[in-house]
Amino acid sequence: MTFDKAYCKELGGNVTAYKARREFFAQNDLDFKFSFFCPDENCNVELTGENIYAIGKVKHKPHFRTKKNCSHSDDCSIVEELDKEAKSIDKGTTTATAHSHKTNKYPDEFILKRPKKENQNKSEQSDDDDFDIEPRERRKSTTTPTNDSKPHKTSYLENVVDSYEDMNEQERKEAYITLNAQRKTYHSTFKKIKYFQDGENFIFYGEIEPIKVYGDNYSITFKDRVWIDKKPYSVNMYITDDLISNYRLSRLFRESIDTLAKQGSNSKNARCYFVGSYPKLKKILRHDGGLYTVYEVIVENLDHLVIKFEE
Numbered sequence: 001m002t003f004d005k006a007y008c009k010e011l012g013g014n015v016t017a018y019k020a021r022r023e024f025f026a027q028n029d030l031d032f033k034f035s036f037f038c039p040d041e042n043c044n045v046e047l048t049g050e051n052i053y054a055i056g057k058v059k060h061k062p063h064f065r066t067k068k069n070c071s072h073s074d075d076c077s078i079v080e081e082l083d084k085e086a087k088s089i090d091k092g093t094t095t096a097t098a099h100s101h102k103t104n105k106y107p108d109e110f111i112l113k114r115p116k117k118e119n120q121n122k123s124e125q126s127d128d129d130d131f132d133i134e135p136r137e138r139r140k141s142t143t144t145p146t147n148d149s150k151p152h153k154t155s156y157l158e159n160v161v162d163s164y165e166d167m168n169e170q171e172r173k174e175a176y177i178t179l180n181a182q183r184k185t186y187h188s189t190f191k192k193i194k195y196f197q198d199g200e201n202f203i204f205y206g207e208i209e210p211i212k213v214y215g216d217n218y219s220i221t222f223k224d225r226v227w228i229d230k231k232p233y234s235v236n237m238y239i240t241d242d243l244i245s246n247y248r249l250s251r252l253f254r255e256s257i258d259t260l261a262k263q264g265s266n267s268k269n270a271r272c273y274f275v276g277s278y279p280k281l282k283k284i285l286r287h288d289g290g291l292y293t294v295y296e297v298i299v300e301n302l303d304h305l306v307i308k309f310e311e
């Protein structure tokens, strides 16, 4: 049985595995480990974090599982909740039956901009997302379905992307997510880059060419060209060393993109997702003095960029 959330002693609340991984990479002690427990205070069995501390494992979703040789208390409300969800999926009319082992709930809202903190004395760094730490509450007895209706919000694009990739076509058409106050299905929220002219409020994505490295900077080009007035244009993204260095999770980002860059033309199915920016026409001077035109995506916040690839 796997879990989306755990109580983390060091962070002082219930967190998702995505949050835990971000917190780990935002600090520099590589040997540091969090202690995780069942979110049910009365159960409190120890949990293990998977894919939280490893850089290379971009392919695998971070999650929690019960520590070996440990078991949840007989009346653990979390286990009961998950059992119930699994059963309702089994009984459900959706095609999700085949995935009945899945106990994880997909996010139903993506928070593009985190709410501003009232306490401005806190440093930039800690401003990240305490928003994602929930207080540990004593769970009510399971006769009332308290948590079923609770929306699952996230500010981690990766969480949304993993969910999208996890779903089949039918599930994508049935599951809804809110992006910038617009509620649409996952299917309608994700947009292939070649159709970017359909509008701005989408999570854009597409397969990418091998990453080009220029010193400490990186250039990403989507494989699909965009056809405008019967002419093809490429869509590019330039990730500067500066942008990465100023990113809270620079170590995680740089090591991931380096891993992909090293794969070169051996990289398979490398794909890039972004949100909150929009391709703009740009003229570029060629070495021979000629001009060529591309669409450029300027990413200002690396939290809004996710690159996935097989290793």
Ligand SMILES: [Zn+2]
Binding pocket: 038, 039, 040, 043, 044, 045, 072, 073, 076, 077, 078, 079
């Ligand atoms: Zn438990």
